[in-house]
Amino acid sequence: SMAPVVSTKSKKTLSKTGVKNIVLVDGVRTPFLQSGTTYADLMPHDLARTALQGLLNRTGIPKDAVDYIIYGTVIQEVKTSNVAREAALGAGFSDRIPAHTVTMACISSNQAMTTAVGMIAAGQCDAVVAGGVEFMSDVPIRHSRKMRKTMLSLNKAKTLGARLALLGSIRPAHLAPELPAVAEFSTEETMGHSADRLAAAFGVSRREQDEYALRSHSLAKRAQDEGLLSDVVGFKVPGKDIVSKDNGIRPSSMEQMAKLKPAFVKPHGTVTAANSSYLTDGASAVLIMSEEKALALGYKPKAYLRDFVYVSQDPKDQLLLGPSYATPKVLERSGLKLADIDVFEFHEAFAGQILSNLKAMDSDWFAKTYMGRTSKVGSPPLDKFNLWGGSLSLGHPFGATGCRLVTTVAHRLKKEGGQYGLVAACAAGGQGHAMVIEAYPQ
């Protein structure tokens, strides 16, 4: 393969002497479905298992050639808290492959991938499967703390009298269940509410948000229709039909979208169901290797995974600004400029969040006042940005989105003939992540 003859890039390649090249061999995902639809009766590890099997099929890697498996997830099913292990066993991987599960909100599978990169770079492993899964059709709803305490005491009660006394102590208040909320523990604010405040802070209008959401759905629809979403593997759901497509893509009209009432800040808020990502079921998986190993096994890698950063900031007022902080930092690490990036894939939690980040990145004042930088990094041009749709339209299974972003960058680089791609995402807790990906020479 040959490098382009004339390069306008700051760097010809991000390869560094003495640093192992780490590659993405391939990546797959289950179709992302709105929660409560076809996957409703499954369990999280079923989705993860399907993604793993899809990866096995796609890459044809022997079931014992993998050194390690890592999965990211956010809302844990208590029965399968190490979902990586349960899914790996179920997918038919050798039971000799250790597996662990990581969690870092919406960047959990990013964390799974970078953990894999770290293990390979450290010489611990040569081939690692990383992935993510989220299953919002069934979440752990708990008894109230009072009830749990009573029930636990019940286990220890020795006499019938003691048991009856405990049962008699149950009051209606005990029966109120505890639902998991998409809310910050530290601030008790739901993410949607924070997104609405963020949009207001950056002066992002309702119309801008609806327009952006419409763009996301339209681009996703086109990508789906044109068969560009090749990372999707079909899933034969037991007792149901084969699922082969994401089902949340729904390009609407501005008029229809304008009719919706604000979902979080009432009555004057701007974030609605139509310009937010929705609760999604889905799983993803990628195969990561050292370049040497990949070549030795006869693979043609899709991309190099290069520099990455994690950032964190105030979980109250800057909850969703992770990409603004992470982007300049990762570019600096790799010695690239924003203009060097051919493909941008940003996680779309809310249209208002994306537009706020774009404005923050385009503001010298914000860069100086809050990021301690001398100037702005600049706003990614929209003609390179999330061209195959994003979390708003494709869906956002919290723990699985990161792998989708990375695989999409690799596919788009190939399709569009670009060299460098950038993934960025925000996450609950006021955290963020960005990674630079380099196309594997053709």
Place this chain on the structure above:
Amino acid sequence: MVTRAVAALSRFTIRARCILFAGPSSRHISVASSIMARSHVNCEIKGDVAVIRISDPNSKVNTLSLQMQKEMTEVMDEVWGNSAIKCVVMISSKPGCFIAGADINMIQACKSTEEVTRLSQEGQKIFEKIEKSPKPIVAAINGSCLGGGLEFAIACQYRVATKSKTTVLGTPEVMLGLLPGAGGTQRLPKMIGLPNAFDMMLTGRNIRADKAKKMGLVHQLVDTLGPGLKSPEERTIEYLEEVAIDCARGIVNKKLALTKEMNMMQKIQDHVMSYSFVQNRIYSTVEKKVLKQTKGLYPAPMKIIECVKAGMEQGPDAGYLAESQNFGKLAMTPESKALVGLYHGQVACKKNRFGVPEKEVKTLAILGAGLIGAGIAQVTVEKSINTILKDITEEALNQGQHQVYKGLNDKTKKKSITSFERDSILSNLTGQLDYSGFEKADMVIEAVFEDLAIKHKVLKEVEAVIPPNCVFASNTAALAIKDIAAASKRPEKVVGMHYFSPVDKMQLLEIITTDKTSKDTTASAVALGLKQGKVVIVVGDGPGFYTTRCLAPMLAEAVRVLQEGVDPKKLDSLTTGFGFPVGAATLADKLGIDVAAHMAENLGKAFGSRFGGGNLELLKTMVAKGFKGRKSGKGFYVYQSGLKDINPELKEIVESYNMMPTPAVSSDSDVQYRLISRFVNEAVLCLQEGILTNPVEGDIGAVFGLGFPPFLGGPFRFVDNFGADKLVEKMKTFEEVFGNQFTPCQLLLDHAKDPSRKFHRLIH
């Protein structure tokens, strides 16, 4: 130690922060984007909406000064006259303040009841026009909306408020001995119902935005914003304005209803409240409660009830008239003047007259995890200062740490902080048994036993481990600081910090400096106290400093009164009847009889027979019998399962120290003046001797530390109002019977001789 009990004394606190007072402060120049150049009020016309922005260029806060009222009237006339304008948004361009109230100087400048009444009537007229405005007016509230500011807001057709912590709504007038005099007593009951309106107007408490929404005081809430393309504060105000403009247009287009849909419960409640016998029942309940709490010593609350009643029963004309007339009357009462004086004093004691210390306290170490030590720890960690709490036993340390946790957790229960904030605040606290980390301390406060030898021991231990610039502060109620400092290698770094228990509730901090204490050390102690939210007085070193020294003679007199056959309940009712929040006997029990005896003995030695009166042996006998007060379950009273009754065994002890009362000086009133005059004389003597720098700190210390009746304004304001000559006359009568305990000090005599001499600048 003395401090422990005095605590309960000062339950009456002046909560208002920036109530009615326009203080001299920095100049803000308002950005004039208006079509009309005015200094306080500007108006921008955005299509069919007039946005009226308020900002007093001469102050940090907006007040309804004469200038503000004049410009507002002009602007409103223009708005009403301009047919292109359909609706109005009223907003402040000052961060953290909508309108903090009427200008108190404007009221103080009035010389007669009639003049103040006229002020009130003018205010009523302006707000009536606002209320009847044919173009809807939306008040957009961010920051304090108090007193006249609230009355302005509730005259508008619609209210939108930010959820900012600085956004508070309230009618604090009662705390200054006044009433809401610009329609507040008439509009509030109709808007939020009688019970809520009385609660607001009679307590003067601040209502947070979320509560205000629930009460129906505001219609809509707006979130505060974080960083964007402008500063959070600036953008939040802009956002508030945008939302308010939408509301104003919504009202014009009839998309937004002015009256809230009521649920069934509210409808029933409203219906029930409409019966006059229900209303009468409320009036009488509230009146009873007020009388019980104020003992009839504070005129404002009863006048508030009177105004509300007049409006509800005889209609608005009678109501507004009663309001303006009573406002005029109240403004001229000595009670109001005393309370206003305390407010000014409190503002003065929130400033550091010793300047900015060279080094800010970032790490504080506290020795002794008892009530006081843990209390100091709590108010310190709350301000994000690293705090080391050290004791010598694990048990004591555990108890202290639990006290801090409990103090914060109670706030969580009251929802003033979240459980996360509680944990994050607690992370500033380190509990330990050794001196590790003291090498990083900027200040050490010791709160160990009141024993000079122990204090010397810890001083030496601490000085061996702290850095050279570290301040050593001693929390003591009675030991002279110079005696403690005698063991120090660096006496210029030693200072006294006398906290009052419970530290998280009591506002006063008495700082004691010796001749050797450096100015920077004092500045550092004051700065920390202010950061902890305290009202700070700085006094000279001497036995009992200022507060303990004033309290001791009064308690000695109380003992004599008991010896004369007055029982503790009667003694308590005499003291509370005079305006103290806690009676003298109950106070002694809370303080600890042993502590009181110890204090009386020490100060008796220092000051001689002037501190005599009651027989110290009476207290000692009680201590010997285990009657150490509240903490031991028995003192003057017996405390059992939350009840208190006179200690039946007390009678026998008192009888053995029986004294024959002299009828000429033993009427109820005589007893009250015997108690108060010894307190006041000692306070004046402290000023005469230079223990106090000024009368203001004397008044603040007595009211906030010892519960001196707030409506009297403190011992110095009391002398000014009561008349030094009259007080001296009374004391001389007592002196003839009891001797030198009632000999007026020279400064008091000087004031008695020359009626023009006053401790405070005269307020008309």
